[in-house]
Amino acid sequence: MTELGNGFKLKHLLGIRELSADQIVHLLDTADTFRDVSRREIKKVPALRGRTVINLFFEPSTRTRTSFEIAAKRLSADAINISVSTSSVSKGETLLDTARNLQAMAPDCIVIRHSSAGAPHHLAKVCDAAIVNAGDGAHEHPTQALLDALTIREHKHSFDGLKVAIIGDILHSRVARSNIYLLAKLGATVCVAGPGTLVPPEFAGLIEQGVRLERRIEDAVVDADVVMILRVQRERQTDAFFPSMREYAVHYGLHLNHLSLAAPDAIVMHPGPMNRGIEVSSEIADGGRSLILDQVTNGVAVRMAVLYLLAGVGHELEVPRKGNTATSSDSRATGGVRGRTRNPKRGTRN
Amino acid sequence: MRLLIQNGYVIDPSQGINAGKNLMLEDGRVVGLSSYSDPVPDGVEIFDATGLVVAPGFIDMHVHLREPGQEYKETIASGAAAAVAGGFTTVCAMPNTNPINDNGAVTRFVIEQAQRAGLANVFPIGAITKNSDGSELAEMGEMKDAGIVAVSDDGRPVPSAGMMRRAMEYARGFDLPVIDHCEDKTLARGGVMHEGHWSLVLGMRGMPAAAEEVDAERNCLLAELTGARLHLAHLSTRGAIEAVRRAKDKGLPVTCEVAPHHWTLTDEAVQNYDTNTKMSPPLRSRDHLEAILEGLSDGTVDAIATDHAPHHADEKALEYDQAPFGIVGLETSVGLAMERLVGKGIISLDRLVELCATNPARILQLEGRGTFKANAHADITIIDPEMTWSFDVSRSKSKSRNTPFDGYAFRGGVVATIVAGRIVFRHPDYGRVTVSRASHASVT
Numbered sequence: 001m002t003e004l005g006n007g008f009k010l011k012h013l014l015g016i017r018e019l020s021a022d023q024i025v026h027l028l029d030t031a032d033t034f035r036d037v038s039r040r041e042i043k044k045v046p047a048l049r050g051r052t053v054i055n056l057f058f059e060p061s062t063r064t065r066t067s068f069e070i071a072a073k074r075l076s077a078d079a080i081n082i083s084v085s086t087s088s089v090s091k092g093e094t095l096l097d098t099a100r101n102l103q104a105m106a107p108d109c110i111v112i113r114h115s116s117a118g119a120p121h122h123l124a125k126v127c128d129a130a131i132v133n134a135g136d137g138a139h140e141h142p143t144q145a146l147l148d149a150l151t152i153r154e155h156k157h158s159f160d161g162l163k164v165a166i167i168g169d170i171l172h173s174r175v176a177r178s179n180i181y182l183l184a185k186l187g188a189t190v191c192v193a194g195p196g197t198l199v200p201p202e203f204a205g206l207i208e209q210g211v212r213l214e215r216r217i218e219d220a221v222v223d224a225d226v227v228m229i230l231r232v233q234r235e236r237q238t239d240a241f242f243p244s245m246r247e248y249a250v251h252y253g254l255h256l257n258h259l260s261l262a263a264p265d266a267i268v269m270h271p272g273p274m275n276r277g278i279e280v281s282s283e284i285a286d287g288g289r290s291l292i293l294d295q296v297t298n299g300v301a302v303r304m305a306v307l308y309l310l311a312g313v314g315h316e317l318e319v320p321r322k323g324n325t326a327t328s329s330d331s332r333a334t335g336g337v338r339g340r341t342r343n344p345k346r347g348t349r350n
Numbered sequence: 351m352r353l354l355i356q357n358g359y360v361i362d363p364s365q366g367i368n369a370g371k372n373l374m375l376e377d378g379r380v381v382g383l384s385s386y387s388d389p390v391p392d393g394v395e396i397f398d399a400t401g402l403v404v405a406p407g408f409i410d411m412h413v414h415l416r417e418p419g420q421e422y423k424e425t426i427a428s429g430a431a432a433a434v435a436g437g438f439t440t441v442c443a444m445p446n447t448n449p450i451n452d453n454g455a456v457t458r459f460v461i462e463q464a465q466r467a468g469l470a471n472v473f474p475i476g477a478i479t480k481n482s483d484g485s486e487l488a489e490m491g492e493m494k495d496a497g498i499v500a501v502s503d504d505g506r507p508v509p510s511a512g513m514m515r516r517a518m519e520y521a522r523g524f525d526l527p528v529i530d531h532c533e534d535k536t537l538a539r540g541g542v543m544h545e546g547h548w549s550l551v552l553g554m555r556g557m558p559a560a561a562e563e564v565d566a567e568r569n570c571l572l573a574e575l576t577g578a579r580l581h582l583a584h585l586s587t588r589g590a591i592e593a594v595r596r597a598k599d600k601g602l603p604v605t606c607e608v609a610p611h612h613w614t615l616t617d618e619a620v621q622n623y624d625t626n627t628k629m630s631p632p633l634r635s636r637d638h639l640e641a642i643l644e645g646l647s648d649g650t651v652d653a654i655a656t657d658h659a660p661h662h663a664d665e666k667a668l669e670y671d672q673a674p675f676g677i678v679g680l681e682t683s684v685g686l687a688m689e690r691l692v693g694k695g696i697i698s699l700d701r702l703v704e705l706c707a708t709n710p711a712r713i714l715q716l717e718g719r720g721t722f723k724a725n726a727h728a729d730i731t732i733i734d735p736e737m738t739w740s741f742d743v744s745r746s747k748s749k750s751r752n753t754p755f756d757g758y759a760f761r762g763g764v765v766a767t768i769v770a771g772r773i774v775f776r777h778p779d780y781g782r783v784t785v786s787r788a789s790h791a792s793v794t
Contacts, residue, residue, distance in 0.1 A: 017551070094664070094667065095669055096667050114669070116669035116670060116671045116672060117552055117623070117671065118552065118554075118623030118669065118670045122623060122669060122670075136553070137553050137554065138553035139552055139553030139554070171550075174553055177550075177553060202546060202547055202550050203550060205547060206547070206550055206551065
């Protein structure tokens with residue numbers, strides 16, 4: 001069990017909603033210290049040597065699964081990937097039995113992606129291993145929100161008063177939920193927009209601070225510092241939430257003219273995988289404002305931080321105080337990362 | 351042998367009785383009520399009910415006993431045992447067994463199994479349509495002859511308004527009430543909980559209140575069109591309660607029931623993904639819960655029914671969206687009613703008896719039940735309004751354990767259940783039976 005900020009103990013990472021702002025900042029600060037490992041020639045530190053991380057993926061995923069695997073390996077953990085198609089599971093073993101069997105092999109951490117909301121919570125009830133939610137149904141995707149935050153912090157330095165617009169299928173998006181929680185906790189304001197079928201009015205009350213709902217993208221992006229585009233989930237189209245991809249692209253796709261309404265230094269993000277020409281035009285995706293690949297890069301650092309804090313020697317960590325650099329025990333645990341790289345200070349980066 | 355329920359407080363709304371009385375039973379029938387001071391004949395068994403409420407046997411008009419076909423969840427015998435442990439002398443078994451009770455053979459089987467178990471009275475409810483698939487009327491006449499007391503496609507409500515109209519017209523010919531689980535499947539499709547704040551937070555597909563309300567309104571309109579007796583099952587939303595209230599104001603033959611979990615819990619209880627909070631209709635938001643309480647208190651609601659829905663632990667151990675709907679309820683219903691309704695002044699004890707005995711007997715036309723009139727069936731529920739107890743699901747008589755109320759503490763509970771003059775359940779601390787030896791006194 002890991003002390004993370006304010007004395008809160010964190011055994012699993014199931015969602016952002018239950019984290020405090022201090023815990024989030026600590027996770028981001030830790031990710032900062034790991035960022036440089038990936039820039040070195042020898043991309044490995046011994047922090048999790050001898051630890052076992054299981055990536056248990058019940059949904060197809062390339063980016064997230066690879067990112068967790070690379071993160072684990074760069075920390076010297078033994079990473080095992082298990083990809084299970086949900087259909088084959090429904091014929092045989094239950095999720096809990098799978099979990100009990102894996103637990104019997106004494107992993108230190110199980111990273112789970114599942115199409116059912118709450119599946120990681122389910123696992124946490126029967127496993128001693130730390131559980132990391134890598135996306136559960138339409139519930140949460142905490143490491144995505146953390147890597148988005150790391151990317152935003154890199155460019156905007158502070159979340160206070162930051163205006164973030166999230167565009168697209170909010171209803172089915174675990175990315176949107178985790179981001180809304182995280183951004184609000186760190187002081188940003190969030191506006192969402194998308195087709196009426198995919199942005200229920202109740203979203204306005206999702207968090208205490210409130211979420212602004214707009215019907216039109218044009219209204220949502222005005223003065224926005226960050227524009228997050230969500231993926232159109234084609235697999236949801238059996239339910240006909242909108243008439244056609246063509247109409248979606250025209251009314252809810254992000255185009256260059258939208259960006260002229262946003263803040264002059266606005267950045268554009270997308271959790272991937274992109275449907276080019278539908279929710280985002282290639283001019284934007286490949287343009288100077290786009291941080292889409294930075295997000296992927298930061299994903300590795302964030303997942304290293306999460307695995308390190310939950311599966312590693314995190315219990316040795318002292319809680320960093322605001323404005324401080326990471327504590328000395330950090331540098332010990334990360335295998336002297338800092339000796340060779342920049343010592344990150346929150347808020348002083350450029 | 352005669353049995354005297356002595357020194358109890360008798361509540362029988364069917365006769366407007368609410369008084370300290372002795373109740374004499376003989377050969378499975380009610381002999382009558384008498385004053386405490388009236389002499390007690392020799393050789394009468396005496397059940398000391400001092401300080402206890404003595405009511406006509408409670409009737410749960412909506413349970414799932416799973417037999418035939420899913421005996422690993424519940425059998426008629428285990429369900430009947432849970433019923434009497436929960437104070438119910440009579441339960442009505444919904445037809446969604448395997449095979450479905452859509453013909454006289456299944457109806458007779460259910461009745462025979464209940465007689466074999468010999469605990470609670472079990473009255474089967476037949477399907478509205480064959481195989482409950484909404485396309486062809488089931489043989490209601492044959493089932494009525496075999497012993498059904500109502501028809502319902504519970505859980506698979508008749509989707510087509512046209513078919514529902516035919517069913518109501520046809521059922522009217524046999525004077526069978528039509529019970530509907532109100533759910534427009536096109537609105538509720540894929541939903542696993544109430545649609546609202548918590549479904550958004552938890553990222554699960556919701557069933558909007560409107561899915562229940564559209565169907566409730568439709569059915570009330572059809573009751574007006576057909577003149578059939580309509581009973582709406584386990585209502586959970588404000589709009590559905592209002593639909594019934596309006597129908598009653600118009601004088602339509604519409605009645606309704608509510609379930610204990612809907613006046614006890616809101617959708618907030620789903621937040622730990624405990625599958626024992628998953629049922630259909632789902633736990634709703636606070637405003638809907640308040641509407642249930644208002645309906646109970648103002649008379650709009652006619653009956654309390656548990657929707658007792660046993661499922662095996664393995665099934666409920668699945669992911670939330672994969673787990674089946676339903677919770678067991680027979681052994682916690684009276685506790686939740688005493689604690690949350692009577693104890694909080696929402697309803698009186700008289701009204702509780704009306705909701706649990708008088709009205710269900712009236713709606714289902716169960717002759718000689720729900721009353722202490724002379725020669726009525728000797729079905730009795732005895733309650734200690736002051737008993738404090740807590741529910742321990744590991745000691746449940748049901749074969750299943752799917753309840754969110756394990757460990758709940760209650761003030762007020764069932765101490766004895768008498769069916770056809772026989773004590774089929776008795777709390778060990780209460781009502782040891784003695785035999786009178788003198789004409790003026792009982793032995794204690």
